[in-house]
Amino acid sequence: MGSGKTTLARSIAHQTGIAYAALDELYWSEGWRPAPEAEYRHSVEKIAREESWVADTFSSGATASALVRCATVVIWLDLPRALCAWRVLRRTITNIVRRNELWHGNRDSWKRLLSTRSPVLTSLRTHRDHRTRIDDLVATIDTSRCEVLHFGRRDAPRRARRSDGMEE
Secondary structure, eight states: OOSSHHHHHHHHHHHHTOOEEEHHHHHEEGGGEEOOHHHHHHHHHHHHTSSSOEEEOOOOHHHHHHHHHHOSEEEEEOOOHHHHHHHHHHHHHHHHHHTOBOSTTOBOOHHHHTSTTOHHHHHHHHHHHHHHHHHHHHHTSOTTTOEEEEESSTTHHHHOBOTTSOBO
16 A cells, blocks of 8 residues: 555556556455455456456455466565555545545545554555565566566665576
8 A cells, every 4th residue: 555556557547548547446355344255356356357457456366366377467566565555644634634535435535544554554454465475476476587676675676587498
């Protein structure tokens, strides 16, 4: 949360003319309820079967695997936890003040921001676990057909896996 996935994905899609898939829109139902897992997985698999797409997500398990199996490039924005939390806070406050509808009638609110389900607290609590799960997922990628671009951490350039199978 807060690494810039959506901003980057929308920009890539806009500049290339490739379809953009907003996976949060598929995941979140009205009232901030997650979509049924089978329905969400079906929607993601449908996107993955398209000829070309740009998706913004942090997913795990079968959903992430379906996307990664079909991807030709994976971009990992691996930014510090404090920066991500700051961005989530700034985005959430902007959404509250502007009354932006996110997906299916969902809106950020002061009540949600100040609750135990706060997007900021969630970002802080899950950052390390997300990083570990993404690292594990990236390790499964067949680098002969999919390039992994890893940005953010100081050691990322050394850890990036190129499509020719060489570690940088």
